[in-house]
Amino acid sequence: EIEVDTDHIHLMIDSVPKLSVSQIVRRLKQQSTKKVWDAFPKLEKHFWKKKVFWSDGYFCCSIGNASIETIKRYIEQQG
Numbered sequence: 001e002i003e004v005d006t007d008h009i010h011l012m013i014d015s016v017p018k019l020s021v022s023q024i025v026r027r028l029k030q031q032s033t034k035k036v037w038d039a040f041p042k043l044e045k046h047f048w049k050k051k052v053f054w055s056d057g058y059f060c061c062s063i064g065n066a067s068i069e070t071i072k073r074y075i076e077q078q079g
Contacts, residue, residue, distance in 0.1 A: 001071070003078045010075045012068075021060045029054045 001012035015024055033053040037044045063071050 001075045003075045005078055010078045012063075012071050012075055025058045025060070 001010075003010045011028075013024060036053055
């Protein structure tokens, strides 16, 4: 599940236990940055002189007792 806002995104991810949150975030940021640069090469040169697309930080939490449907609705209402 994904929802894009003006300056951040909301994701609901299910992952294998062997991957840490930081590994998942790093891979998502690396792969999505490459896709943006490939799709919009002028942006890379014009806006991001250091070739940095994402900020260093991220926020992660577990869904706790909330149902998957509740989390999906929350994400859909963002942005």
